[in-house]
């Protein structure tokens with residue numbers, strides 16, 4: 001059985017990398033983080049350490065995988081078993097051309113038996129929870145072939161059928177992004193904005209499959225949103241709002257009945273100074289870390305000042321640690 005879980009930070013390519021996850025952990029000990037989507041092929045054929053290494057501070061951490069066939073998913077998970085991830089998550093929601101065109105991500109909503117078999121076979125080789133992240137449906141026009149009489153799979157009946165088939169694989173959680181993916185004609189960014197949100201479908205899934213652990217995702221921005229959703233489903237996943245405003249994550253642990261004082265912005269920076277320093281000492285450019293800290297003062301009167309002080313010239317001249325220390329000093333005096 002999966003541990004009680006209430007809150008997660010969504011996987012986001014180019015955003016939830018290990019640096020951002022390290023930084024974010026200052027605000028929440030309990031919420032689940034995800035890797036960016038990683039293809040099974042890249043794990044099998046690529047630089048495994050580079051792709052799979054992480055710092056234990058990032059835990060609990062789920063590995064998110066995309067793949068088009070059971071064998072490669074299994075092989076990738078076998079490799080990943082050498083790393084201490086807390087969960088394996090299958091990406092059945094990515095709408096990008098590159099991913100859908102290769103029969104991965106959201107297009108697999110049209111192939112529920114394949115997704116079910118991925119869950120079944122992956123569960124045979126790991127004791128970790130195996131979860132699925134998907135949409136409420138897809139418009140596969142221009143992508144699905146002629147064997148599909150109906151290429152628009154956006155009805156609740158279809159979602160119910162999809163979930164009932166996945167359910168046969170005994171998934172430990174379904175995270176459902178409450179909008180469909182339009183597989184041709186929209187960019188991934190547009191696919192996170194244009195198809196309307198329909199939380200009711202997600203709530204209905206929880207009602208119809210009350211034994212399943214259901215997480216809701218998409219457009220969640222406030223504590224009020226979270227509280228409303230938690231009356232209807234088991235947990236919430238938030239992506240962009242946390243990236244743009246990481247301080248917001250301070251509220252997450254309260255959903256685990258932990259009443260710590262919120263971590264201040266200054267403490268979060270202090271936490272990461274040595275990490276930044278040792279990254280630089282290993283010859284890397286700390287802008288790869290600092291770029292994720294720009295949203296820290298989101299909504300505060302000095303947020304522009306913060307962003308401006310973390311510019312590349314300062315990082316080059318002073319180094320990352322000093323740039324951050326100077327920026328924090330500046331924020332205190334303004």
Ligand SMILES: Cc1cc2nc3c(=O)[nH]c(=O)nc-3n(C[C@H](O)[C@H](O)[C@H](O)COP(=O)(O)O)c2cc1C
Nearest residue numbers: 010011012013036037091177218219220238239240
């Ligand atoms: C830049 C970016 C990259 C994303 N990459 C992934 C990904 O790798 N895997 C995935 O399942 N979803 C990915 N997503 C979708 C998010 O996980 C999430 O489902 C979506 O942003 C909706 O949640 P939100 O409204 O809270 O941001 C990405 C979203 C963004 C903004």
